[in-house]
Amino acid sequence: MSKFARFMKGNKAVRANELHAVTKSICDEKGTPLEWEFRHITSKENEEIREACTVDLPVPGKPNMYRSKLKSSLYIQKMLVASIAVPDLYDAQLQDSYGVKTPEELLLAMVDDPGEYNDLAAYVQNFQGFNTSFEDKVDEAKN
Secondary structure, eight states, X not given: OOTTGGGSGGGSOOOOOEEEEOOTTSBOTTSOBOEEEEOOOXXXXXXXXXXXXXXXXXXXXXXXXXXXXXXXXXXXXXHHHHHEEEXXXXXXXXXXXXXXXXXXXXXXXXXXXXXXXXXXXXXXXXXXXXXXXXXXXXXXXXX
16 A cells, blocks of 8 residues: 555545525525525636736836736636536526626626625635635735
């Protein structure tokens, strides 16, 4: 038996999906808010999302020098979309019903209350293992 047997993939715990009511405006026949299903994203998925939301900005007064900047709102939007398993935000019929063309636009249309959207972002960050909010990390990095 390998000295790394405990680290083998077969011993890795599978993280279960969770249900969470996101908005009070989408309810069942009885008026109960519908629960959405959330899945864990991998570190690789997170890095791909982060990379897609990072832009290089020129450094003023220094030709050919750039600094990276994370578009934090876009990053959170994409992380939310990647985390939501149900409803399927990529479904064309669902997008058409809201008159949008992307999963990010659909999410913003479905959760159009700013307070609920912020609560959703906090829930997903916690669900994905971020113990402090992304904004807290940005503020910490600035200091």
